Amino acid sequence: MKFRIDRDALADAVAWTARTLPVRPPVPVLAGMHIEASDRLKLSAFDYEVSAQVSTDIDVEEPGTALVSGRLLAEISRSLPPHPVEVTTDGAKVMLRCGSAKFTLLTMPVEDYPTLPEMPPAAGAVGSDEFAAAVAQVAIAAGKDDTIPMLTGVRVEIEGETVTLASTDRYRLAVRELHWKPERPDFSAVALVPAKTLADTAKSLTAGAEVSIALGGAGGTGEGMIGFEGGGRRTTSRLLDGDFVKYRSLLPSEYAGLAEIQTAPFIEAVKRVSLVAERNTPVRLSFSQGEVVLEAGTGDEAQAVEALEATLEGEDIDIAFNPAFLLDGLSAIGSDVARLSFTTATKPAVLTGKPPQDGENPHYRYLIMPVRLSG
């Protein structure tokens, strides 16, 4: 094997692939990054759950394959001087030359490397930036505790031209709808994708204009898998098992009160006030006509209070939230004005951005369960 490649192209490709390298490889070869030089360069990594493969242009002299330590290759390629890179195999070694720097890397047996899972059939495509934004909005609400695996996933529901993403950790629920271009107009599917994988993948596929989503049907190729491809990068991930929460029934159909607050000052105030909120203690919001008063801390501890302008439709209400949950939602609505609708102080409240036109349904909804105060 012998090829030449631009230094930055190599560094990018290696860095992206290396994210999928397992931290504790169950078998030694999985610590390796698979290098295949033919008309293009293909780099692959796999941890049995997630696979990543990138292809990029190279100048090939002699095609071939090799398997080298992925971590080491990533560290080396990140630190190379700005010169073209030449990679050659020499027996059981891989030589990497860049300017006057030269590295010799040990290889692992290529034939021991597992075959990457096949990409399921393509189901459709979505704008890469919108997809990344939508996934980020939803993944924040996913659970981080592995004891209930279902809650660590993002539910992906595809119905014709509409994709709905949802996730919840039982305390909040984020739901986002977006449009996409299905391969078939009547395409419909559901999948539960590990939230962390989905968020990392969506964020890293914004180089191309679109991301193609590949979803296997029951019994077909790539059953239990989902694939994403864009800008020369493709990732597959195993899906999570289990039924997702029946989340649609959680979305309240009506509300008793509706408040609107400027998002940026609201975020700042919540951050400030919650400085005195001990672990697991809430920030209390008291809405009245024209203002909301934020308070945190209790009698024996430090306390903070701040008032902000707010509009309120409906009765005055006092409601308390975990400040971290509230901030996650406020940062995700992507709107200058935050709209909070509620029924009672112990029922879920819905946080959305103010829709451009009244009556229009917001694309993104963030449900948050209040904290019940003592007494």
Place this chain on the structure above:
Amino acid sequence: MSRKQQLHRPGPQPGPPADDTGCPILHVDMDAFFVSVELLDRPELRGRPVIVGHDGPRGVVSAASYEARTFGVHSAMPITRARRLCPQAVILPVRGERYARVSAGVFAIFRSITPLVEGLSLDEAFLDVAGAGRRLGRPAEIAALIREQVRAQQGITCSVGVANTKFIAKMASTRCKPDGLLVVPPDGVAGFLHPLPVASLWGVGERTEEALARLGLRTVGQLAQVPLSTLQRELGGALGAHLHALAHGRDPREVVPHTPDKSIGAEETFGTDVDDPEVIRRELLRLAEKVGARLRAAGHEGRTVSVKLRMASFKTITRSRTLREPTDLARVIYVTACELYEGAGLERVRLRLVGVRVENLVPAGEAPRQLAFDEPETGWREAERAIDRVTHRFGRGAVRPAALVRRPDEGTPGGPAGRGGEGSDGEDGRR
């Protein structure tokens, strides 16, 4: 401690007349508490070897009378062994509620002396009497007064250690047991401590004792000769500093009135070892119910749930998890305990004992509660409070989870050995 020490009464003594000056700390310890209470109800057994504990193949001695102790019987010993050592002993069952009543009476006496009462268990407390001097006299006089009142009002005896620190006071009461009083004046601390074996120091277990023996240190006096830095190098920073301070009679801990319970737990030794996960889980449920009820009765909630699993080999492991919010619900304790049990990888391993404990206690109802989507407005909390009320009215066991209900004719296969191995309410149940 079978050797009875001479009583050190206050009053004219050789040397400085006021040898309890600067000794405001009292450690009061009931003598063979469970046995003494039993003897109140069974005076005919006085003078005979008496053991309190569950009489069964797995039962453990909860308390032994001094007569039984002369045969080598001591608490925590298997009943079967105690029987062999002392076949003529009378074995009485544990009656936790009876002891709790007497204990309440004893603590009422303590609190009439000073508000600074730090209860360690049902039968043991530290008192700081520095502020009671004008009203009640010198510390040694107060100690005598307490002993007199406990005897007069409750009919049992206690031993009192008087010193300038908690640790010396406690060692003094141990030394003068039973029915004794020992004052260790500040200038007598070295003389009192130095001849004692290192193992008598608080915090010195078998391992530390071995480590010290390797250094040739067998008495507290020898230990006191070793520089701090050497001890810390050999035993680690914290333990080294701790032992150095103790060997010099230093103990900065103050008497803290009303120490809140640090944890509430219950455990069960099986009659025969159990490897059926179903039976283990059922036992965890029973213990969780018990701990939950106790938490609610005491007005506590706890954030950390732990399980203790002792294998047939006596190897014991403890696993704990800290919850997001404190709880007093048996349901939550049970689910967490089961997860810990399953996570310990001991399913199908023969277990001798299981225990459930809730730690990190806070007063109930003060913690704000994050609501969850799938949590009904009225749920387990209300159900368990209702059970508490039924129990209060109709007695324990009137309502319980279906998994714990047995027909009267049904035995308890592999069932519990009973109260013997269990932390009897209060004594081991709380710490």
